[in-house]
Amino acid sequence: MTIAETATATTASVAAPNAARVDLDIIADLVKPGSRVLDVGCGDGSLLQLLERRRGVDGRGVEISQAGVNDCVARGLSVIQGDADRDLVHYPDQSFDYVILSQTIQATRNPKAVLSELLRIGHRAIVSFPNFGHLSIRSSLMFFGRMPQTKNLPHTWYDTPNIHFCTIKDFIVLAREMGAQVEDAQAINATGQKMAMSMPWAFWNLFGQQAVFVLKR
Template structure:
């Protein structure tokens, strides 16, 4: 096994802790579609360290251009519109990191992901985190935290949810949770996101899902 030469992006260096959680769930040598891949940091990491057959989809053209210029297979596309084009079972993993809350129809996107992929990996900011709850409770304003950095009027996050909301949706759609991890605000300590405390203490959550 060889580690390919560095091609820009983020090869060889550390990636964001939530992306690391996602990457750890991916089996080496698998087929991966990363939706909302940005400039391709995660894809580049997966290519280099997991030798995946990786593809990306990104809404912003600036992100797409940067990713393709780094030698990654990335197209411009919209998770809400373009997932229907892909055939069923085309990928081992379909990844959606920190993007679910920005989609127009998260339920459809989730269903499409598990149609296209044998497994889906989803990470999102937890709106049930104690800081969010406290912020709304004390200040009576839309919460802004380290993960939720936008003002209410210009946020792309139009479908925020809590960990419990998300697990409820999965149950309703007949989606099995294989693994669930939540990260606290320092991104260090991890809780089983299925546990009772996770919805209070987890600032972000990462779920590995498969069809029932």
């Protein structure tokens, strides 16, 4: 598999099965070469593999689905079966340069506690998530009165693993509440393009389909 293919490979995470994971590329660019990385909710290991190949990181993963773990280990990645809500307590303080939570925070039972664990374990936390404030989601509720189902979020309300959606604005408020500093942030629009940093948050919140944040304490 080439790097380009790896970057767009799907993961067993809670995003759409065939959605191009532009956020993986963005995350890979944010990580310094040779650093120690823990990927929480690493799916089938696409991001970890990308990080190992492109950035030469010392990568570890945690994945809740056994199928995902088995795939990762068969690919030669250091991954354990575990739950972001329950199993992060076993990691020592500041034991990783980056702890990544990619497209997973909305599926955790206690996002605030998980985020706090990320900031404890890692010098930096990188969090990517689908923005529930995106125009298409707002319009689905407004014009159709239905819970939104989009290409990236294909689940119905009754079978979705995504139990804690948030908007970009919500996330910023939470980070501020927790005393975390936003070191970097990126938004991706519906066509998979990075949005300009100069745009105001409100603009990102309306047109950003996904967001990637780098936080530190």
